[in-house]
Amino acid sequence: MNPREAAAAVVDPEIRVLTIDELGILRSVDEDPSTGRVVVTITPTYTGCPAMDVIRADIRRALTAAGHPDAEVRTVHSPAWSTDWISESGRAKLAAAGIAPPQPVRRPGVVPLTLTLRCPRCGSPETEQLSRFGSTACKALWRCRSCSEPFDHLKAL
Amino acid sequence: MNGPFEFTLRLGDDALIAAQRLAEWTTRAPEMEEDIALANIALDQLGAARLLLTYAGELEGAGRDEDALAYLRDDREFRNCLLVELPNDDFAVTMAKLLLLSAYQLPLYTALAECADERLAAIGSKTRKESAYHLDHAALWVKRLGDGTEESHRRMQAAVEQVWPYAAELFAPDPGAPVDPAALRAEFDATVTAVLAEATLTRPESGWAPAGGRDGVHTEHLSYLLAEMQVLHRAHPGAKW
Numbered sequence: 001m002n003p004r005e006a007a008a009a010v011v012d013p014e015i016r017v018l019t020i021d022e023l024g025i026l027r028s029v030d031e032d033p034s035t036g037r038v039v040v041t042i043t044p045t046y047t048g049c050p051a052m053d054v055i056r057a058d059i060r061r062a063l064t065a066a067g068h069p070d071a072e073v074r075t076v077h078s079p080a081w082s083t084d085w086i087s088e089s090g091r092a093k094l095a096a097a098g099i100a101p102p103q104p105v106r107r108p109g110v111v112p113l114t115l116t117l118r119c120p121r122c123g124s125p126e127t128e129q130l131s132r133f134g135s136t137a138c139k140a141l142w143r144c145r146s147c148s149e150p151f152d153h154l155k156a157l
Numbered sequence: 158m159n160g161p162f163e164f165t166l167r168l169g170d171d172a173l174i175a176a177q178r179l180a181e182w183t184t185r186a187p188e189m190e191e192d193i194a195l196a197n198i199a200l201d202q203l204g205a206a207r208l209l210l211t212y213a214g215e216l217e218g219a220g221r222d223e224d225a226l227a228y229l230r231d232d233r234e235f236r237n238c239l240l241v242e243l244p245n246d247d248f249a250v251t252m253a254k255l256l257l258l259s260a261y262q263l264p265l266y267t268a269l270a271e272c273a274d275e276r277l278a279a280i281g282s283k284t285r286k287e288s289a290y291h292l293d294h295a296a297l298w299v300k301r302l303g304d305g306t307e308e309s310h311r312r313m314q315a316a317v318e319q320v321w322p323y324a325a326e327l328f329a330p331d332p333g334a335p336v337d338p339a340a341l342r343a344e345f346d347a348t349v350t351a352v353l354a355e356a357t358l359t360r361p362e363s364g365w366a367p368a369g370g371r372d373g374v375h376t377e378h379l380s381y382l383l384a385e386m387q388v389l390h391r392a393h394p395g396a397k398w
Contacts, residue, residue: 047283048204077208078279080286131190132294133197141190157286 003038004029006066013054014136015154017097020055024085027076031068038063038071043081045157046137083156094154095120100142102156119144120151129153161274162216163236164334166226167371168265169209170237173227174379175258176202177386178245187248194294198255201287208280228390232380233373240323242370242379249309249316252298256352257320259292261327264344265336272335296352303356310357317353318361324349325366 007029008021020026020042027041040059044052056073063071083102086094091101100120116125124146131141139152179199186192210223221229240258245251266288269281302313330339353360369375389396 044204044283046201046204046287047208048200048202050200076279077283078275080279080283131193132290132297133190133194137197137200155290157290 001066003031003040003063003066003068003071006062006068007040007059010055010058010062013051013058014138015094015097015099017093017099018086018090020059022087022090022093024083024087024090025055025081036068036070038068039074040071041074041076043076043079045081047077049137051136081157083154086154098149098151099139100151100153102154105156117142117153119147119149121149122147160216160333161277161335162213164331164336165209165213165216165277167236167238169206169213169226170235171241171258171262172202172209173206174235174237174382175241176200176206177382178241178243179251179255181245182251191248195251198291198294201284201291205280205284205287208283212276212280224390228387232375232383235370235373235375235379235383237370237375237379238323238326239367239370239376240320240327242376242382243320243323244378246319247312247316248298249302249312250319252295252302253313253316253320255291255295256299256349257324257327259288259295260345260348260352261324261341263288263292263348264341265338268336268341274335277335292348299352299358300356303353303358313356314358317358321361321363322365322367325363326368326370329368329371 008019008026010020012018012020012023012025015023023045025042025045027043029041030039031037040063042052042055042059052075059073060071063069082105084105086102094101098120100117117127118125119127122144124144126145127142128145129140130143130150133139134141134152138154138157140155141150142153143150176199179195179202182195183192183199186195206227207223210226214221214223214226240254243254263285266281266285269277270285272278272281299313299317302309304310305313324345328338328342328345331337350360
């Protein structure tokens with residue numbers, strides 16, 4: 001497997017339905033053709049994201065398994081990650097897993113107002129925010145008033 | 158003593174001490190959702206602190222990493238503002254502190270994102286998004302409590318008056334710095350004035366303006382905070398888990 005495919009297949013340890021590529025945190029994979037050395041560049045969703053160490057280890061493990069033991073994982077912070085970088089397939093997987101995907105970010109640096117969010121289970125727009133923060137730094141907790149199910153929402157950033 | 162190292166250290170210390178204070182609310186917040194919120198905001202501050210202190214250590218060039226700067230300095234060597242080291246007190250005071258801090262950090266990080274130093278610009282472009290959310294959260298609570306019951310209004314007003322004097326120190330001019338804090342005052346004033354007005358609170362008059370944090374002259378509260386934060390690392394140097 002080429003290093004790009006191997007790194008792109010690594011699953012996010014907190015949102016296990018998404019790969020790091022679908023989440024948009026995999027920025028680049030470069031292989032030096034003469035030495036075989038691979039440099040992977042990733043960016044955190046949030047600065048304090050505690051999953052970063054696990055992601056780095058998982059990438060190195062995946063590359064080693066794919067025959068690229070000489071790998072370095074670098075972290076960059078600019079340009080800053082945005083939920084707009086989550087792929088279409090990633091959004092569909094989030095919704096299928098009961099996590100309401102983020103709305104598009106209109107202006108950089110501004111947290112968009114959430115007017116309505118559809119329940120990822122029954123599709124009802126009759127939902128309410130329970131908590132502005134959720135089980136991970138990137139999520140908020142919501143509830144559907146139609147089907148009564150609570151659900152996670154990946155906050156637009 | 159106003160080079161890029163001192164500037165970066167100040168920002169890193171603000172974030173680190175704010176993170177440690179906010180984390181004290183964990184398991185003690187008035188409701189579960191708020192417990193998670195304060196822990197998440199503390200985590201964001203810690204994330205910013207790690208980036209800033211790592212870079213400060215590189216700028217200094219003396220081989221100190223983020224852990225050396227966080228755990229092996231004494232109180233007089235910290236450069237955080239006094240605001241972040243003040244005790245949490247009641248929930249209203251914590252929210253008043255968070256309002257002032259995030260109303261300062263948001264324009265600071267936004268300006269940092271545009272500064273000439275690439276590393277600081279990268280950090281600013283990341284942290285400003287998080288600060289916007291912190292400000293939103295603090296403003297929501299200040300409005301809810303200020304425009305709430307008679308008792309919540311009384312306590313929110315008292316909280317704002319208690320912490321207001323400490324805002325002055327944030328904007329001490331530093332014309333040579335990558336971002337001059339004095340240039341952020343107008344946006345801070347506009348933000349805070351609007352939130353207080355909507356919260357039916359009265360903005361305190363500016364008068365007594367305690368300072369000294371940027372020179373390492375702190376309140377006694379910082380020493381106790383550091384004792385708790387640093388004890389494990391000092392007892393077991395290099396400890397990891």
